[in-house]
Amino acid sequence: MKFNFKFIIAIFIVLYAIITLLFFNFYKEIAIKDTRQEAGSMLNSMNAIRTYIEEIQRPMIYNLIEDNQSLDKYFDARILSSTYISQYIYEKQRQNKELKYRYKLVATNPLNPIHMATDFEANILNKFRDNKIQDYFSIIKENGESYFFIAKPISRNTKACLLCHGNPADAPKRLVDQYGDTRGFYEKEGDLRAMIYLKIAISDIIEYHKDEFVTGGITMFAVFIIFIILIYIIYNKNVKLQERKEILFEHQNRLAVMGSMIGNISHQWKQPLSHLSSMLINIELLSERGKLSHEKVLSKIGDANEQISFMSNTINDFKNFFSPKEINSDFKIEDIIGQSVRLLQASLNKNNIKVIIDIEENFTFVGSRNEFVQVFVNIINNAKDAFISNKIENREILIRSYKNGGKTIVSIQNNAGEISKEVIDKIFKPYFSTKDLSVATGIGLYICKVIIERYKGDISVKNIDDGVIFKIKF
Ligand SMILES: Nc1ncnc2c1ncn2[C@@H]1O[C@H](COP(=O)(O)OP(=O)(O)O)[C@@H](O)[C@H]1O
Ligand SMILES: [Mg+2]
Structure with missing residues (x-):
């Protein structure tokens, strides 16, 4: 009889362990889904900022320069580069975030070598180019740590883009002075230059949702104890x-x-x-x-x-x-x-x-x-x-x-x-x-x-x- 009760408890503990594991897994899935949504909308706003710069801000500045050649000396990445500006906005935004994001723009032919895509990234970028996918999401492993990885393409090259990425001879002198003329040029209209992505450590996502996990865990434990007591009675x-x-x-x-x-x-x-x-x-x-x-x-x-x-x-x-x-x-x-x-x-x-x-x-x-x-x-x-x-x-x-x-x-x-x-x-x-x-x-x-x-x-x-x-x- 004594043995029977122990047996029931043992089965219960095993069951509880399995359910807890399933529960945490389920919660992790939800947390990742949540993160995916948030990260996706963040990438969308990055792209929106880039579009604003490319479609509104930059043409207006070029018009100003055309009207007044002396303004040419104001040519500067800080007012013209969508990559620079969006990166800057991202950095500011990140300071207010508890979840540690890593945002990056990568290209296979970047002006600035820090934007050079790895093989893995280039592979995804090529899929975007071939219109095989509209966005990319996966869990990747790097140095033993799991990361949540989400990427979206930027918009395709317009005529205006080719000013800085077409023929280096037509590009602003300052740009060529800064980055040289070996990389980042000879792009064509309609080509896809780059993609942007967010990378977040899974452990950081869990850490970020810690409160929910703890409350969930305590609830599960309380339910477990109540069950044990009931069974015992x-x-x-x-x-x-x-x-x-x-x-x-x-x-x-x-x-x-x-x-x-x-x-x-x-x-x-x-x-x-x-x-x-x-x-x-x-x-x-x-x-x-x-x-x-x-x-x-x-x-x-x-x-x-x-x-x-x-x-x-x-x-x-x-x-x-x-x-x-x-x-x-x-x-x-x-x-x-x-x-x-x-x-x-x-x-x-x-x-x-x-x-x-x-x-x-x-x-x-x-x-x-x-x-x-x-x-x-x-x-x-x-x-x-x-x-x-x-x-x-x-x-x-x-x-x-x-x-x-x-x-x-x-x-x-x-x-x-x-x-x-x-x-x-x-x-x-x-x-x-x-x-x-x-x-x-x-x-x-x-x-x-x-x-x-x-x-x-x-x-x-x-x-x-x-x-x-x-x-x-x-
Ligand atoms: N020594 C024995 N030889 C043959 N049958 C036995 C013996 N002891 C028990 N039994 C069998 O086991 C049954 C159950 O025994 P028990 O529980 O004492 O009930 P009861 O004696 O009232 O029938 C008996 O009815 C009998 O068939
Ligand atoms: Mg008898």
């Missing part, structure tokens, strides 16, 4: 119910045993009583004949005392066995077996059953003596029933106690015939009986099992040559 109720049922059965069995033994008490006393009365007659006769010597009197008193103490012992055995109150104490197995056989002595004698007791190891137990007596009485009574119903001639019960492989074993064996295969697996079940239920209850062996298991022992049965053997192991 239900389980405990069951155990209590089961225990009450067992106690009820045990009393029922004790009553049945009592009923069958009431007759035994008078039987058990018949012999010593008649012995006593014949002794008294004997004394009377001797006295009448004047032959009652002092020695004779002493010897008769000794005999009488023996009979009386036998009677007193048997009545004590019965009294003890039927006494409802009992305290746990330590006792020897030999005493328990002796007491059980004495209790049944009358019916054993009446039915010609010989009991052989072989105590190889006289174990000490701590617990309720009566519970153990009840076990032996039940098993011996069953053997008696089998002897009678199978009409066995030579009736023998052998009770042994010995040690084997570090185990304490008590075996009770009889030669009353085997138990059939269909029956033998069921005999420890409550209410199983092959006997007439007006006399039998079918709970005797069930009670034996309950009692033995209460002492962390184990009871089993096996057919042998001409009978059965019950083994109790501790």
Whole structure:
């Protein structure tokens, strides 16, 4: 029973671990989805800024320069380069963000070498160029760290773009002075020059959503604890119910045993009583004949005392066995077996059953003596029933106690015939009986099992040559 509860808890913990894992994974997915949305709209605004510069701001400045050549000296990336300006805006925006983004524009033919695409990036850029995809998203691994990676293309080259990226001879002098004329030129209208992307460490996303994870985790844990408590309450109720049922059965069995033994008490006393009365007659006769010597009197008193103490012992055995109150104490197995056989002595004698007791190891137990007596009485009574119903001639019960492989074993064996295969697996079940239920209850062996298991022992049965053997192991 104890084991059962542990088993349930173990399953529960495993389940909880799996659910928690799934939950965190699910939450991570949501966090990433969330990030994807936010990052996507951030890339869109970057592109919008770039478009504004390219379509509005830059043409206006060129118009101004055309009108007033002296303004040419104001040619500067800070007012004309969409890359420079959007990068700057991004940096400003980033300062207010808790989530650590990494924004970058990459090209395969950049003016500024810091914008040179890696192979991986160039590969994506080429897909954008071929119009295979409109945006790109994946989880990538770099130096053992996982990153969330999202990219979008910038808008394709317009005529205006070619001023700085077409023929270097037509490009503003300052631009060529700054970046040289080896890279960033000879682009064509409609070509896709670059893409922009955001890269965020997954661990940073989780860190950013930490509060949600913690609240979720605590909620899960609370639910888990509540469940465990509920299971425990239900389980405990069951155990209590089961225990009450067992106690009820045990009393029922004790009553049945009592009923069958009431007759035994008078039987058990018949012999010593008649012995006593014949002794008294004997004394009377001797006295009448004047032959009652002092020695004779002493010897008769000794005999009488023996009979009386036998009677007193048997009545004590019965009294003890039927006494409802009992305290746990330590006792020897030999005493328990002796007491059980004495209790049944009358019916054993009446039915010609010989009991052989072989105590190889006289174990000490701590617990309720009566519970153990009840076990032996039940098993011996069953053997008696089998002897009678199978009409066995030579009736023998052998009770042994010995040690084997570090185990304490008590075996009770009889030669009353085997138990059939269909029956033998069921005999420890409550209410199983092959006997007439007006006399039998079918709970005797069930009670034996309950009692033995209460002492962390184990009871089993096996057919042998001409009978059965019950083994109790501790
Ligand atoms: N020594 C035995 N020999 C043959 N059958 C047995 C023996 N002990 C028990 N049984 C079988 O096990 C059944 C259950 O025993 P038990 O639980 O004591 O109930 P009951 O004795 O009331 O039938 C018996 O009805 C009988 O069929
Ligand atoms: Mg029985």
